[in-house]
Amino acid sequence: MRVKSETILPYSLLVPTLIFVILLIVVPIGQAFLLAFQAPDSSFTFAHFQKMANDTSFGDALRFTFLLLIFIVPMQVVLAIIMALLIHTRFKGHTLFLYIYAIPLAISDLAAGIAWLSIFTERGYLNSILNQLGIFDKPFLFLSYQNLPAMFGTIVVAESWRATAIVMTILLAGLQVIPRDYFEAADVFGATTLKRTLFVVLPLLRPSLQNALIIRTIFAFQTFAVVFALAGRVIPVLAGESYNWYVANRNPNIAAAYAVLVLIFTVAATWFYLHFFQTSAAEAGYD
Amino acid sequence: MAGIRFQSIRKVFGKTVAADSVSLEIRDGEFMVLLGPSGCGKTTLLRCLAGLEHVDGGRVFIGDRDVTDRAPRDRRIAMVFQSYAVFPHLTVFDNIAFGLKMQGRPRDEIKRRVEESARLLELTDFLKRYPAQLSGGQRQRVAVARAIVMQAAVLLMDEPLSNLDALLRLQMRAELKRLHQEIKATTIYVTHDQVEALSLGDRIAVMQSGRIVQCDVPMNIYDYPANKFVGGFIGTPPMNFLPGVVHANGDGPTVVVGESHLAPAPAFAHALSAKNGEPILLGIRPENLTLAPNQQANTIRARVRVVEPLGSHKLLTMQVGTEISKVSVAPDQRVAPNEDVWLHFDPEKIRWMDAATGEAISATVE
Numbered sequence: 059m060r061v062k063s064e065t066i067l068p069y070s071l072l073v074p075t076l077i078f079v080i081l082l083i084v085v086p087i088g089q090a091f092l093l094a095f096q097a098p099d100s101s102f103t104f105a106h107f108q109k110m111a112n113d114t115s116f117g118d119a120l121r122f123t124f125l126l127l128i129f130i131v132p133m134q135v136v137l138a139i140i141m142a143l144l145i146h147t148r149f150k151g152h153t154l155f156l157y158i159y160a161i162p163l164a165i166s167d168l169a170a171g172i173a174w175l176s177i178f179t180e181r182g183y184l185n186s187i188l189n190q191l192g193i194f195d196k197p198f199l200f201l202s203y204q205n206l207p208a209m210f211g212t213i214v215v216a217e218s219w220r221a222t223a224i225v226m227t228i229l230l231a232g233l234q235v236i237p238r239d240y241f242e243a244a245d246v247f248g249a250t251t252l253k254r255t256l257f258v259v260l261p262l263l264r265p266s267l268q269n270a271l272i273i274r275t276i277f278a279f280q281t282f283a284v285v286f287a288l289a290g291r292v293i294p295v296l297a298g299e300s301y302n303w304y305v306a307n308r309n310p311n312i313a314a315a316y317a318v319l320v321l322i323f324t325v326a327a328t329w330f331y332l333h334f335f336q337t338s339a340a341e342a343g344y345d
Numbered sequence: 346m347a348g349i350r351f352q353s354i355r356k357v358f359g360k361t362v363a364a365d366s367v368s369l370e371i372r373d374g375e376f377m378v379l380l381g382p383s384g385c386g387k388t389t390l391l392r393c394l395a396g397l398e399h400v401d402g403g404r405v406f407i408g409d410r411d412v413t414d415r416a417p418r419d420r421r422i423a424m425v426f427q428s429y430a431v432f433p434h435l436t437v438f439d440n441i442a443f444g445l446k447m448q449g450r451p452r453d454e455i456k457r458r459v460e461e462s463a464r465l466l467e468l469t470d471f472l473k474r475y476p477a478q479l480s481g482g483q484r485q486r487v488a489v490a491r492a493i494v495m496q497a498a499v500l501l502m503d504e505p506l507s508n509l510d511a512l513l514r515l516q517m518r519a520e521l522k523r524l525h526q527e528i529k530a531t532t533i534y535v536t537h538d539q540v541e542a543l544s545l546g547d548r549i550a551v552m553q554s555g556r557i558v559q560c561d562v563p564m565n566i567y568d569y570p571a572n573k574f575v576g577g578f579i580g581t582p583p584m585n586f587l588p589g590v591v592h593a594n595g596d597g598p599t600v601v602v603g604e605s606h607l608a609p610a611p612a613f614a615h616a617l618s619a620k621n622g623e624p625i626l627l628g629i630r631p632e633n634l635t636l637a638p639n640q641q642a643n644t645i646r647a648r649v650r651v652v653e654p655l656g657s658h659k660l661l662t663m664q665v666g667t668e669i670s671k672v673s674v675a676p677d678q679r680v681a682p683n684e685d686v687w688l689h690f691d692p693e694k695i696r697w698m699d700a701a702t703g704e705a706i707s708a709t710v711e
Binding site for chain 2: 237239240242243244245246247248249250253257259261262264338340341342
């Protein structure tokens with residue numbers, strides 16, 4: 059009997075999570091697929107996707123989603139690597155920095171968006187400061203449809219602030235499991251800090267970089283609340299369009315089509331990272 | 346090539362004194378072994394030399410250069426790590442070449458030197474492999490090759506053999522000795538294995554609690570341990586210790602051990618006479634005790650407890666009074682457990698020690 063209860067225990071512990079995942083993730087994904095591919099008479103159709111693609115905002119949403127990805131992800135990763143390396147040196151007061159870096163992790167994206175809105179808006183904090191410094195005598199319109207680059211820039215800044223911490227956390231964890239001996243061997247054999255980072259630390263950090271990139275890219279495809287708060291629909295993104303079709307246009311089918319598209323991009327990106335960052339079989343010692 | 350000088354090195358970790366004013370000079374080309382139990386400070390001393398630890402006091406010299414405040418890369422050293430620290434993302438070739446690349450050596454020089462040191466360590470066939478494709482022993486050789494390719498003034502080795510299995514360790518030990526005879530780099534070798542120390546060292550510095558308790562050539566360390574700790578740490582099995590009391594009379598001193606009187610070697614007569622009536626410790630190695638057929642001078646009654654035939658010799662566990670002593674005898678010696686025998690002490694081989702401090706008593710040189 060004892061043996062049996064020990065076999066059952068781990069599964070029974072997994073049950074709550076399993077129920078949660080099924081109800082809140084697996085079922086909605088299934089429903090999204092049904093909505094995206096089902097005609098009113100329950101037959102299979104591509105009509106929703108066609109309608110999605112023909113929508114005027116579709117091209118913009120696609121373009122802006124990828125532009126944000128291209129602008130934010132590389133910058134964030136570089137920034138996060140630098141932050142993680144700094145923290146890893148354990149300089150005096152590094153825990154304080156860790157706490158400061160972690161603040162955005164605790165804030166919801168909509169709240170973050172609104173906070174940045176209060177900074178960038180016409181009478182926001184940034185304009186007050188610029189005004190008092192005498193740089194501009196009248197407010198600069200960061201968030202104007204007439205100045206798309208500035209608006210886009212504010213989103214890049216806000217998104218970077220919000221999501222760099224998670225990348226840094228993953229990288230820092232990865233750094234901490236690299237045995238200290240590798241750092242020391244690099245030092246003894248003549249590497250400067252820069253060379254050590256380039257030729258030893260970053261290659262050894264590759265698995266963590268892979269994880270960080272996957273997570274960050276998934277987040278980038280799902281970017282929505284911050285963009286919505288700062289730019290409304292002037293800068294449309296895929297996730298935002300999905301929301302808009304569902305709430306404003308009351309069309310769950312096209313909303314689902316957008317959701318499925320985001321899912322496809324996400325899976326493709328993940329596959330790319332897994333493939334691109336793969337350790338060769340020889341390096342892993344499999345042959 | 347360069348000698349090394351530690352000058353009153355002090356290193357403290359929290360409340361632990363890892364190196365307590367350690368001074369040591371190592372000659373150019375010498376193979377120096379730092380030997381001691383874990384936590385004695387031997388690795389700390391090595392890391393202070395490598396620049397991987399900042400000293401809390403004292404100076405470190407390599408050759409004539411004071412390197413105390415220099416970064417590891419400016420010390421012209423090479424090191425073999427206990428974990429090997431062979432980079433897993435680089436091939437064997439690139440691992441060995443790492444240091445030369447950091448120095449910005451020309452490509453053909455790197456190739457030539459890497460191939461040469463790979464040949465010395467029989468790694469030529471493995472240059473294109475990754476560390477994960479190698480056995481532990483091969484990885485260890487890569488770590489050694491990476492160090493010797495630097496032709497550094499000083500070669501540091503931190504327990505390089507401790508992760509190998511027994512047979513491989515034996516092979517690599519001889520291999521390292523051959524290598525040192527070939528390249529003659531000043532080498533500091535840290536180990537807790539006294540056999541490695543005896544086998545490899547030109548000299549051995551025995552450490553305990555952050556201090557060097559004895560530094561000498563291996564056979565002197567073995568035959569004349571400076572104190573009870575060194576005698577008890579070195580040798581398999583280690584030195585036997587028996588308590589006794591000094592009796593001095595007109596004919597010179599004797600030492601009473603149990604019911605027997607032992608006569609010390611003449612060189613100790615003077616030193617021991619001064620300790621008349623005082624307790625004393627007798628240290629003797631297992632191979633310097635023999636079984637005597639009957640009671641004679643310098644014998645003690647003892648009972649055989651355990652007989653272990655070990656091929657090249659028999660190891661006896663003997664009860665001497667209330668103490669246990671190990672005795673090494675010839676393999677054909679006829680002896681049975683629970684037999685009462687006479688144990689003969691060779692007076693010339695006895696190391697007398699102060700019972701309170703454990704410090705060896707010096708012979709009087711006349």
